[in-house]
Amino acid sequence: MDSTIAEKMETIGRRARKASQALMGLSEEEKNQALKAMADELDNQREKIRKANELDVKDGRENGLSSAMIDRLILNDERIDAMIQGLHDIAALPDPIGKDLRTWDKENGLKLHKRAVPIGVIGMIYESRPNVTADAAALCLKASNAIILRGGSEALRSNQAIAEALNKGAKKAGLPEHALQLVPVRDRKAVQELIRMDRYVDVIIPRGGQGLIRAVAENATVPVLKHYEGICHIYVDADADHEKAWRIVENAKCQRPGVCNAVETLLVNKAIAPEWLPEMAEQLLKQKVELRGDEASRDYIKDVKPATEEDWSTEYxxxxLSVKIVDGIKEAVEHINHYGSGHSDAIVSENSEQQDYFSRMVDSAAVYVNASTRFTDGAEFGMGAEIGISTDRLHARGPVGLEELTTYKYVITGNGQIRE
Amino acid sequence: MDSTIAEKMETIGRRARKASQALMGLSEEEKNQALKAMADELDNQREKIRKANELDVKDGRENGLSSAMIDRLILNDERIDAMIQGLHDIAALPDPIGKDLRTWDKENGLKLHKRAVPIGVIGMIYESRPNVTADAAALCLKASNAIILRGGSEALRSNQAIAEALNKGAKKAGLPEHALQLVPVRDRKAVQELIRMDRYVDVIIPRGGQGLIRAVAENATVPVLKHYEGICHIYVDADADHEKAWRIVENAKCQRPGVCNAVETLLVNKAIAPEWLPEMAEQLLKQKVELRGDEASRDYIKDVKPATEEDWSTEYxxxxLSVKIVDGIKEAVEHINHYGSGHSDAIVSENSEQQDYFSRMVDSAAVYVNASTRFTDGAEFGMGAEIGISTDRLHARGPVGLEELTTYKYVITGNGQIRE
Incomplete structure (x- = not known):
């Protein structure tokens, strides 16, 4: 390991830990003032940010980045405005810190408070989109966490310009020094250091492709909050309302197919398939959806590609859309728990027994009854904003908003109680 | 890696995952019946368990285990009774699964339920005490988790006899097969496999010495819920009630010094030290407590060993007891956040401003105001039973009881809602 990078990261980590302790003392008002000052500085330094971004985009083009990556990299006025608005939106959200999640009294007179507190230091590793620099920083800071940001190397100058503006605003507002730090090197060794700095970093949140997340999870000693793919299912039960089922499947597949909460596999009860599936297929084909069916389904939907074993575990x-006929709800649930990614899965059924069985037995972060899987989203859930959607099982599942960026401690108040 | 062990562990993992899915379908009554049947079988197989244990103890003596380890290993009738009682106690606790932690409605008519569900598969790695086999299994099963147990190799026969009895009872009561599995090999490679089986295991809980926990945390890819040492502090403020402070310090140090929530370092405000500390020292010396003081403290407590830098981070x-004079609360908090282990720390003060500052700024799982640190314990907190005390920050902090052995999912019920 390059000792200079190791030393740099050690310094960053030590400073972040120190900042996180100072952040515990801030009031809601102080944090909100800082977020607003950060928004103002983004606006002030718009030109600087755009110029830095132009250099990144120029290099990106020369280095042969795909047009999709270039598109994600570009910061225009609209995107800078969105970052500024994002900071104001997060300032307007309620402070998740310091509230009592539960309080209770013991017979000996002790009063226990289970109280929401910051996690501490959050390490964020992300790719391409420089707006994440502002969005992630704002969410973490609103929950009184120090943050270490490590963006994509292709966006380093953009991220540095954004981080400088944010830090200038933070300083003006009196936020503790080093509450927000951007890793200033492109070298990947910095990531290797960051994910093993247990002493200084409390959680790593990687955002980006599956490869990045897997590499981080495999090598980290710091806990990682993972955001894997969404292989989402809709099960259309024998007792489904036909119209609802058509509407929900179409929405979950077509409204925005490139996102993690879009549906990838349709499971249809064999009892409803003959009547319901042909019209569903027609609707989907009109929307230019390619269907891949198992053998049984191809009796009802003609001229479609056969689905292979690989299809069942693919996030398209x-x-x-892959399609499979199932004998009943048990087979549907087993398929989902086996091939799914524990993200979002739905049942369409008017039968409350089937609804209950599905809600209970499907082992996913979000389980829908008669609604589209597309609702799995921090804003739609009423969290205001999210830093991602966790497919992990511990600490946070589903959308990760301000509350999920906190932990708790017990504050126990007494009057001289001792243990007998 | 020995392929036979890898294969064995793979089979255990696959079976545990399957069992965990079946466990989601069990009712509270079914789980309680199983726990009671397991208790009955422990009673029925008492002789078998004791004989297996005698062999373990005999081998342990021949292999030169320390008398403390032998003591932990021994299963007498009293300890078997305690295991049986433990199973009944856990059966009597409320079911943590299926309850809605929060429900809310959205304007579009969606109803959201944040619902407690099992974590899934828990891998428990522990040393010596065979009673953990029954205690840990019962807690995990009550929260509808499948469990894979890996006890100390010196207790393998005892653990196998206990696990066989538990499984016999579980089978009689109709619990899903493989809900409880004991790793049947002594080879340490089994642990290396277990902690990297992400596909099958959702969390590893290591219980034992710091070395064991560090080795597991360093090498695991499965999330680890860690139980590190307790370096606990009491800060006696300038505005402390003298009597309360004496009583609390004495209790936290002397009542049971060998446990993690006992105090290790006493921080005394310089304003109260001259009057308060000499009498405190006298009380402690009467109780045969060895004091190690910083330079300033040795003005008030004579003939004590100087405390070294190492003392501040030692769990005795x-x-x-190490003793340090501080200028004020800020220095006390900084000392605790720097040298402490985030376990349990207390302030003794009648001043509400100092109490609030301490509660807010001390970054520990349990923060006490005018009470002994010895209360950090699942039973004392009202959780009924605990599997350990987490010094981690994510998912669970402090005592880990039934609720902490759950996670949550969102169940969203609608009436055909789609995303616009």
């Missing part, structure tokens, strides 16, 4: 992120 | 687990 595209207008493709 | 013994009748030893």
């Amino acid at each position: 992120l595209d207008l493709i | 687990l013994d009748l030893i």
Whole structure:
């Protein structure tokens, strides 16, 4: 390991830990003032940010980045405005820190408070989009966490310009020094250091492709909050309302196919398939959805590609849908728990027994009854904003908003109580 | 890696995952019946368990285990009774699964339920005490988790006899097969496999010495819920009630010095030290407590060993107490956040401003105001039973009881809602 990078990261970590302790003392008002000052500085330094971004984009083009990556990299006025608005939106959200999640009294007179507190230091590793620099920083700071940001190397100058503006605003507002730090090197060794700095970093949140997340999870000693793919299912039960089922499947597949909460596999009860599936297929084909069916389904939907074993565990992120006929709800649930990614799955059924069985037995972060899987989203859930959607099981599942960026401690108040 | 062990562990993992899915379908009554049947079988197989244990103890003596380890290993009738009682106690606790932690409605008519569900598969790695086999299994099963137990190799026969009895009872009561599995090999490679089986295991809980926990945390890819040492502090403020402070310090140090929530370091405000500290020292010396003081403290407590830098980060687990004079609360909090282990720390003060500052700024799982640190314990907190005390920050902090062995999912019920 390059000793200079190791030393740099050690310094960053030590400063973040120190900042996180100072952040515990801030009031809601102080944090909100800082977020607003940070928004103002983004606006003030708009030109500087755009110029830095132009250099990144120029290099990106020369280095042969794909047009999709270039598109994600570009910061225009609209995107800078969105970052500024994002900071104001987060300032307007309620402070998640310091509230009592539960209080209770013991017979000996002790009063226990289970109280929301910051996690401490959050390490954020992300790719391409420089706006994440502002969005992630604002969410973490609103929950009184110090943050270490490590963006994509292709966006380093953009991220530095944004981080400088944010830090200038933070300083003006009196936020503790080093509450927000951007890793200033492109070298990947910095990531290797960051994910093993247990002493200084409390959680790593990687955002980006599956490869990045897997590499981080495999090598980290710091806990990682993972955001894997969404292989989402809709099960259409024998007792489904036909119209609802058509509407929900179409929405979950077509409204925005490139996102993690779009549906990838349709499971249809054999009792409803003959009547319901052909019209569903017709609707989807009109929307240019490619269908891939198991053998049984191809009796009802003609001229479609057969689905292979691989299809059941593929997140298409595209207008493709795999279709399978199942004997009943048990087979549907087993399929989902086996091939799914524990993200979002739905049942369409008017039968409350089937609804209950599905809600209970499907082992996913979000389980829908008669609604589209597309609602799995921090804003739609009423969290205001999210830093991602966790497919992990511990600490946070589903959308990760301000509350999920906190932990708790017990504050126990007494009057001289001792243990007998 | 020995392929036979890898294969064995793979089979255990696959079976545990399957069992965990079946466990989601069990009712509270079914789980309680199983726990009671397991208790009955422990009673029925008492002789078998004791004989297996005698062999373990005999081998342990021949292999030169320390008398403390032998003591922990021994299963007498009293300890078997305690295991049986433990199973009944856990059966009597409320079911943590299926309850809605929060429900809310959205304007579009969606109803959201944040619902407590099992974590899934828990891997428990522990040393010596065979009673953990029954205690840990019962807690995990009550929260509808499958469990894989890996006890100390010196207790393998005892653990196998206990696990066989538990499984016989579980089978009689109709619990899903493989809900409880004991790793049947002594080879340490089994642990290396277990902590990297992400597909099958959702969390590892290591219980034992610091070395064991560090080795597991360093090498695991499965999330680890860690239980590190307790370096606990009491800060006696300028505005402390003298009597309360004496009583609390004495209790926290002397009542049971060998446990993690006993105090190790006493921080005394310089304003109260001259009057308060000499009498405190006298009380402690009467109780045979060895004091180790910083330079300033040795003005008030004569003939004590100087405290070294190492003392501040040592968990004595013994009748030893380090003492330091601080200028004020800020220095006390900084000392605690720097040298402490985030376990349990207390302030003794009648001043509400100092109390609030301490509660807010001390970054520990349990923060006490005018009470002994010895209360950090699942039973004392009202959780009924605990599997350990987490010094981690994510998912669970402090005592880990039934609720902490759950996670949550969102169940969203609608009436055909789609995303616009």
